[in-house]
Amino acid sequence: MGNTRGRIGWAWAVGIGAVLVALLPGVATAAPTASADRSDTIKCHSLEVDGTTVFGYDCGTEQWGVLEGFTLAGSGGRQFRCGEGWAEGSLWVRGDDCERIR
Numbered sequence: 001m002g003n004t005r006g007r008i009g010w011a012w013a014v015g016i017g018a019v020l021v022a023l024l025p026g027v028a029t030a031a032p033t034a035s036a037d038r039s040d041t042i043k044c045h046s047l048e049v050d051g052t053t054v055f056g057y058d059c060g061t062e063q064w065g066v067l068e069g070f071t072l073a074g075s076g077g078r079q080f081r082c083g084e085g086w087a088e089g090s091l092w093v094r095g096d097d098c099e100r101i102r
Contacts, residue, residue, distance in 0.1 A: 042059055042063075042093055043060045044074055047076075053096055055092060055094050056072045056094075057091075062090065063089065064087055064089050065087065066084070066085075067084060068083070069082075070085065071101070078102060080101065081101050082095030082096060082097060083098070
């Protein structure tokens with residue numbers, strides 16, 4: 001016969017897990033992404049430009065991860081509108097497909 005109590009417990013846990021996934025699909029499938037939508041402009045102490053890529057260092061943001069449609073502003077007044085990028089909190093922000101607007 002073996003350990004039927006262990007198999008029943010495992011089956012019960014799988015069943016409960018399936019119910020939770022069905023009831024809470026957003027929690028089970030959400031991917032962590034950051035969006036610059038909350039504050040469209042990210043201000044950084046210094047900016048470094050390489051073609052259409054702009055790196056900002058010592059930035060005033062706590063966002064981590066993917067960014068879309070945002071503005072990077074430097075302490076000297078330069079601003080760049082970027083289509084996408086990546087943020088590592090206040091350490092640095094990278095903007096791709098950027099265009100200077102000031």
